[in-house]
Every structure is written in C-alpha cells, then in structure tokens.
Amino acid sequence: MKPLEVRRLSVEYLTTRGWIRVVDDIDIDIDERGEILAIVGESGCGKSTLGLAIAGLLPPNARIAGGYIRIFGKDAATNPVKVAVVFQDALASLNPLLTIGEQIAEIYLHHFKMTRKEAFEETRKRLKDVGLPDSFVDRYPHELSGGQRQRVLIAMTIAMEPELIVADEPTTALDVTIQAKVLLLLKDIVKKRGIPMLYITHDLALASHIADRVAIMYAGQVVESSDRYSIFREPKHPYTRALLSSVPRIDTDIDELYIINGEPPLPGSFPKGCRFSPRCPIAFERCFNEEPTLKSIAKSYIRCHLYE
Amino acid sequence: MNNEVLVKTVSLKKYYEVRSKFLKRVVGYIKAVDGVDLEVGRGETVGIVGESGSGKSTLGLVLAKLLQPTDGRYLFKGIDITRRFPQSLRGKIRIVFQDPYSALNPRLRIEDSIVEPLIVQGYSRREAIEKSIESLKLVGLNEQHLKVYPHMLSGGQRQRVVIARALISEPEFMILDEPTSMLDVSTQAQILQLLKDIKIKKKLTYLFITHNLALARYISDTIAVMYAGHIVEIGSKKNVFSEPLHPYTRCLISAYPSPDPTIDWRPEIPEEIPAIRFHGGGCRYVDRCPLKREICTRQVPELIEVGKDHKVRCHLYRVP
Numbered sequence: 001m002k003p004l005e006v007r008r009l010s011v012e013y014l015t016t017r018g019w020i021r022v023v024d025d026i027d028i029d030i031d032e033r034g035e036i037l038a039i040v041g042e043s044g045c046g047k048s049t050l051g052l053a054i055a056g057l058l059p060p061n062a063r064i065a066g067g068y069i070r071i072f073g074k075d076a077a078t079n080p081v082k083v084a085v086v087f088q089d090a091l092a093s094l095n096p097l098l099t100i101g102e103q104i105a106e107i108y109l110h111h112f113k114m115t116r117k118e119a120f121e122e123t124r125k126r127l128k129d130v131g132l133p134d135s136f137v138d139r140y141p142h143e144l145s146g147g148q149r150q151r152v153l154i155a156m157t158i159a160m161e162p163e164l165i166v167a168d169e170p171t172t173a174l175d176v177t178i179q180a181k182v183l184l185l186l187k188d189i190v191k192k193r194g195i196p197m198l199y200i201t202h203d204l205a206l207a208s209h210i211a212d213r214v215a216i217m218y219a220g221q222v223v224e225s226s227d228r229y230s231i232f233r234e235p236k237h238p239y240t241r242a243l244l245s246s247v248p249r250i251d252t253d254i255d256e257l258y259i260i261n262g263e264p265p266l267p268g269s270f271p272k273g274c275r276f277s278p279r280c281p282i283a284f285e286r287c288f289n290e291e292p293t294l295k296s297i298a299k300s301y302i303r304c305h306l307y308e
Numbered sequence: 309m310n311n312e313v314l315v316k317t318v319s320l321k322k323y324y325e326v327r328s329k330f331l332k333r334v335v336g337y338i339k340a341v342d343g344v345d346l347e348v349g350r351g352e353t354v355g356i357v358g359e360s361g362s363g364k365s366t367l368g369l370v371l372a373k374l375l376q377p378t379d380g381r382y383l384f385k386g387i388d389i390t391r392r393f394p395q396s397l398r399g400k401i402r403i404v405f406q407d408p409y410s411a412l413n414p415r416l417r418i419e420d421s422i423v424e425p426l427i428v429q430g431y432s433r434r435e436a437i438e439k440s441i442e443s444l445k446l447v448g449l450n451e452q453h454l455k456v457y458p459h460m461l462s463g464g465q466r467q468r469v470v471i472a473r474a475l476i477s478e479p480e481f482m483i484l485d486e487p488t489s490m491l492d493v494s495t496q497a498q499i500l501q502l503l504k505d506i507k508i509k510k511k512l513t514y515l516f517i518t519h520n521l522a523l524a525r526y527i528s529d530t531i532a533v534m535y536a537g538h539i540v541e542i543g544s545k546k547n548v549f550s551e552p553l554h555p556y557t558r559c560l561i562s563a564y565p566s567p568d569p570t571i572d573w574r575p576e577i578p579e580e581i582p583a584i585r586f587h588g589g590g591c592r593y594v595d596r597c598p599l600k601r602e603i604c605t606r607q608v609p610e611l612i613e614v615g616k617d618h619k620v621r622c623h624l625y626r627v628p
Contacts, residue, residue: 042492175359176519180563180575202493205522205567228569244567246497248526251566253545257526259501260494263462 001073003196004030004037004054004164008067011046011053013267020268021065022046023053024220027294027301030164030213033194036187038211038228040204040243042264046220051166051200055083071163084162086186088169090149094141100127100152101137107159126155130185147178154186158193165190165197171206183210204247208232216240219265219275226300236297237304238283239276274305282306313386314513315348315371315481320380322363322370340366342537343380345611348481348530353507353514355528355545357521357560362534364517368485371515372403384481399477406486408466412458419454422473443472446509447502464495468502475510485517500527521564525549530617533557536592539611543618553620555597591623599624 011023023046030037041047052058054069056076069076071083087093095103101123108119124134130151141149150170157165167186171179187210190197201207207214208228215225216239224237235241245258262279265271271278277287286305294303321344323337340363348354358364369375371382373393382390384397405411412421419440426436441451447468458466467487474482484503488496504527507514518524524531525545532542533556541554552558558576565573578596590605591597597604603623611621 042494176521176563177359177559177575177577181577184575204493205565208567208569209565209573232567232569243493247493247567248500248520248522249566250522250525250561250564251568251571254526257497257500259497261498263464263495264492 002029002031002070003033003035003072004028004198005070006054006067007070009050009053009064009069010066011049011058012063012065013049014061014063015268017268019063019065022049022062022220022267024270025294026050026067026222028215028222028225030196030198033196034191035213036190036197036199036211038199038201038207038214039217040201040207040214041217042202044264044266045217046267047200047217048168050217051085051168051198054164054198055085055166056081057085081164082160082162083164083166084157084160086150086153086157086165086167086170088172090146090153090173091141093153094149096141098140099137100139100141100144104152104156104159107156111160122159126159127152129158129189130155145178146174147182150174150178150182151185154182154189158189158195162195165195166200167197168200169202170199172202179206186210204232204243205250216243219270220267221275221303222294222301223276223303224300230300236300236302236307237276238280238306242279242281274303312350313347314350314352314384315346315515316383317344317346317371318381318383320344320346320367320370320382321378322366322375323378339363339537341370341377344537344539346532346539346542348513348515350480350513351507351511352530353516353528354530354532355524356515356517356532356534357519357524358534359519359560361536363537364519364534365485367534368403368483368515368517371481372401372483374403400479401481401483402474402477402479403483403485404467404470404474404487406489408463408470408490409458411470412466414458417455417457418461418469421458421469422454422476425473426476439476440472443476444469446475446506447472462495463491464498467491467499471499471502471506475506478510479512481513481515483515483517486519487516488523489518489520503527521560533560538592538621539619540593540621541619542611543615547615547618551618553614553618553625554593554622555599555624556593559596591621 006026006028009023009026010021012019012021039047071081074081101120104123104126105119108114108122123137127136132151171182199211211228213227214231215222218239224240235244242258242260246260248254260279273288273290274292277283292303292305294301295307297307320341322341323339325334326336326338327333328335344367356364370377381388422440423436426439427433444450444453449468488499516527528545531545531548532539535556541557552561562575563577578598589607591609594600594604609621609623611619613619614625
C-alpha cells in the first residue's frame with residue numbers, strides 16, 4: 001500500500017470574495033516507506049496549504065473542494081491518520097513554560113499510556129536520537145539555540161511514531177551551517193525509521209540533496225514532478241527550467257541570471273489557459289486558451305502543452 | 309575598475325553596552341564590530357558574508373552613519389567622517405534594508421514617501437515630482453506608482469520603490485543589507501539584475517551584506533567573511549571561492565549545496581554553540597574550530613596577507 005496517494009486534490013479558502021481555490025487538482029504520491037518527496041514552489045503557490053491539508057490541519061475557513069488523500073490506503077477524511085508536522089518556527093511550536101522533557105514525555109504519557117518513569121526513559125532515548133544530551137530534559141525552550149529547538153521538534157515528531165511527516169520549511173529560520181546539520185539529521189532519521197516525508201521548501205538546491213522525488217508547484221498546481229536526478233539534470237517544464245537558472249549557485253560563477261518577468265499570480269486571479277503562459281518565454285496560442293493537464297512522460301509528470 | 313579608494317575604515321569598532329537588570333550598571337560589552345579594516349574601491353562591490361550575530365548588519369549601520377562607532381576611523385573619499393558628517397556629503401551614502409514592508413509608511417502614498425523629503429530639502433514641488441518620476445523610471449516603475457499605497461504593491465515593487473528613494477539623492481556608496489532575502493527567487497533575480505544595471509548607469513559602489521554565499525558569489529567582486537565581529541577572511545571572489553583558507557569560510561561554503569544531486573554534499577560543520585563566547589584572548593572561532601591548536605586559545609590572530617588580494621585571520625597561515 002502506498003504511504004501517500006493524493007488524487008485531484010483541491011482546497012479552497014472562504015474570503016470576502018467567496019471561495020478561492022488555492023490548491024487545484026493535485027496528484028502526488030509517495031511510493032515507499034522512508035521516501036522523501038519535496039514540494040518546491042514560490043510563496044503563494046499553495047505548497048503550505050497542501051501540507052496542511054495532508055496533515056488534516058486546515059483552518060476553519062478552508063475546505064477540501066475535491067479529490068482525496070490516502071495514507072497507507074486509508075482515506076484521511078474519514079479515518080484517523082497519524083501525521084506529524086515540523087514547522088519553520090520552533091519557538092512557536094514549543095510551550096515556553098514546560099521543560100523539554102515534560103513536552104516530549106507528554107506524548108508517551110498520553111498517547112502510549114506509559115508510566116512517568118518509562119516515559120522519561122523513552123524521552124532520553126529520543127533526545128539521543130537527535131544528538132542532544134540527557135541534561136536537556138530539564139531545560140526550557142528559551143535556553144536552547146534555534147538549531148537545538150528544531151532538534152527537539154524532530155524528537156517529538158519521531159516520538160509520536162507517525163505514519164507520515166510533513167516538514168514545512170523546517171530550517172528557513174536557521175543559519176546556513178545549522179540548517180545543513182538539522183536537514184541531514186532529519187533525512188537520516190526518516191530513512192533509518194522508514195517514515196515517509198513530505199518536505200516543503202522554496203530552496204531548489206536543498207531539495208535536490210534531501211529528497212528522492214521533487215514536485216514543482218506553480219499557482220496551485222503541480223507543473224512537473226520527477227525523481228531528483230531527472231528534474232535537475234533534464235528539467236522539462238519551462239517554469240522548472242527558468243527557476244533553476246534564476247538562482248545564484250555556490251559552485252560556479254554565473255554571469256547573468258535568467259529572469260522570469262512579472263510576478264507569480266495570486267490565488268483568485270490565476271490567468272486563463274496555462275497559468276504560467278503570461279510569463280513563459282515559449283508560450284504559443286494554445287497555451288493562452290487551453291489549460292494543460294498533468295501528463296505522464298517516462299518517469300515524470302509534466303503539465304505543459306509542449307509535451308503532447 | 310580604477311584604484312581610487314572610496315571607503316576606508318581603520319580598526320572600526322562598535323560595542324554595545326550590556327547593563328545589569330538592577331541599577332542598569334554597565335557590566336560588559338558586546339563587541340559587534342571589533343576592529344574592521346576595510347577598503348572599498350570606487351565601482352567595486354564588496355560582499356559581507358556571515359551568520360546571525362557576526363556583526364555584518366551593525367557594520368552596515370555604522371557605514372551608513374546610522375550608528376556612531378565606538379572607536380576607529382571611517383574615511384569617505386579621503387575625508388574623515390567618523391565624528392562629523394559634512395553637509396556636502398549628505399545623501400552620498402545610502403542604505404537599503406531587507407524588509408520593504410516596514411521601510412515604507414503604510415499610511416502614505418508612495419508620492420509622499422519619496423517627494424516630501426525632497427521638498428524639505430528645498431526643491432519645489434514640481435522639481436521634486438520630476439526627480440521622483442525619473443528615479444522610479446530608473447528602477448522599472450513609472451509615475452502611476454506615485455499615487456498608490458504600499459499595500460497595493462508586491463514585495464518586489466516595494467523594494468524597487470525603496471531603491472528609487474535611495475537613488476534620488478544621487479549616492480555614490482550604497483549599503484545593501486540583505487535586500488532580496490524576503491523576496492521569492494524569481495523576484496530576487498529581477499532585483500539583482502536591477503542593482504547590477506543601476507550600478508553601471510549611476511557609477512555606484514556597493515557593500516552587499518548577506519548570509520547567502522551563493523548570492524555573494526554572484527554579485528560581488530570582493531568577499532569578506534565575518535565571524536563574531538572580526539573579518540576572518542577577505543579577498544577577491546576568485547581567491548575566496550577557489551581557495552578558501554579560514555576553517556570558518558570552508559565550513560560556510562560546504563554548508564550550502566549546489567542544485568546538482570550528482571555532486572555529493574558533505575558539509576563539514578562543527579558543533580553549534582548557543583552563543584558566541586567573548587573571552588579575553590584567543591581566536592573567536594576557537595570553540596568550533598576543528599583545526600585549533602594551543603596558540604589559538606591564547607592569542608588573537610592578526611589579519612595577514614597570504615597572497616595578492618587575499619587575507620586571512622588564522623594562526624594556521626602565520627609566517628614562522
């Protein structure tokens with residue numbers, strides 16, 4: 001059974017202008033335990049909403065307007081599923097009045113009905129798993145650095161023994177050196193424990209090293225998804241290609257970055273036809289009138305009229 | 309690039325006082341910028357790279373004359389402006405910050421944010437509007453944008469307005485403190501290109517402050533790496549990236565991957581420490597350094613020249 005199967009998923013938010021579609025007709029899969037799927041996109045593309053929908057954490061003003069989410073074969077809308085989320089801001093995710101130990105042990109006390117002694121024993125093991133010393137049991141969140149707090153969140157996440165992890169920009173608030181350590185730790189842990197993970201990020205370079213498969217989102221839709229080698233070596237969708245050549249690289253000198261004109265469209269005002277067509281350098285007539293569908297080509301999926 | 313030195317600092321320092329909770333007595337100092345010697349040639353772009361707490365933004369504020377340095381000298385076009393800032397140089401040094409959302413007053417139209425300061429400076433309203441439009445055109449906007457409020461603009465457009473406002477006083481030296489870190493990648497590319505274009509058009513000199521090494525590599529001629537108030541390595545972009553010498557520079561470069569999954573990414577990163585400790589003697593990086601030796605804990609290394617356009621502050625490269 002597939003760890004994650006999302007089909008034709010649409011999510012809408014209620015605004016003063018009525019229901020606005022933010023995530024539109026998304027198909028994504030995680031095929032194996034321990035597989036990491038990166039969702040890459042710019043702000044407003046719907047990647048965080050997609051993550052919240054999968055985690056069952058959509059706010060009250062949102063609704064699933066179509067499609068389904070299946071986690072290990074169970075429909076997430078009607079069955080209880082265990083999805084853990086790691087957010088960007090670790091300080092906001094931790095209770096400032098409780099020690100780290102209390103917060104992790106709580107999971108064992110309430111979810112697993114352990115005794116206090118057993119719970120704290122497990123807590124120490126989890127801290128060790130994320131590379132933190134025993135003594136952190138008695139520390140408070142404000143006594144920790146940003147990287148250490150994010151490690152505590154990862155410890156809490158694995159303590160829950162989730163079926164799926166959604167990591168939404170887990171390291172954006174951290175310094176680059178700390179970011180590298182935390183990300184590689186997270187990757188190592190999900191691989192070792194065989195937990196499937198959805199990794200949401202705006203950073204292509206990080207996605208190329210952390211994920212097994214990558215899905216690129218634009219204006220609420222997946223425009224290309226493929227294994228990490230194909231997407232970075234042979235990007236097919238014009239948006240993917242443009243994104244890759246518009247970011248400075250650390251390993252080579254670039255004389256000129258590729259410039260995508262204009263700005264990404266906002267939900268509620270997505271253009272007619274292909275949503276990337278107004279910014280696409282190779283758009284032709286059909287692109288402006290007819291919306292492309294996600295087509296399977298070899299091992300990739302592409303939403304573009306060029307590949308038909 | 310010619311050899312005229314536009315900006316020069318000699319042992320520039322900025323210390324923040326740390327006061328006790330009770331009685332507010334001064335109990336110590338945070339040495340945010342601790343003896344920075346920097347030379348920026350006219351037309352050059354110097355990238356200041358470092359993590360949070362390295363002092364890079366404080367250095368930017370001091371160079372923008374928004375903070376008074378604690379000690380050291382600051383020369384601009386050969387004139388000492390450490391204490392005084394002559395009227396004739398006003399507006400020649402400008403700074404652009406990271407957040408274009410808080411840089412513009414949300415209750416004022418763009419017109420009022422840009423035109424009013426000019427009127428205060430003695431321009432007539434018509435002249436001021438003409439100058440503003442000219443400046444907006446330079447950054448790819450037009451006169452229609454004068455009448456709108458900041459919330460009606462996108463993040464990229466707001467940053468353009470902020471740049472236009474900075475350009476209006478015809479600056480020679482611009483300090484750019486993470487100007488694109490709040491923008492999306494596609495908008496970032498546009499703003500970077502704009503900055504490159506106006507630099508040539510207006511013969512500007514840039515100090516580009518960033519935590520992103522890839523970005524620094526793209527925009528800068530010279531790279532200076534800061535750690536805990538010190539410049540630990542400085543040199544031409546080619547030298548610093550092809551032959552990084554300081555252990556911290558190597559750590560920083562390895563910390564960020566290239567977008568190519570076939571290149572193995574193995575960051576060499578020492579343990580993190582919750583806060584940088586300020587001890588009396590010794591190298592600031594000693595607590596994290598994988599190559600530290602006995603001397604490193606005792607003596608502060610000097611910034612020494614190891615080649616043409618390449619200096620490093622590390623005992624490993626001391627001439628015996």
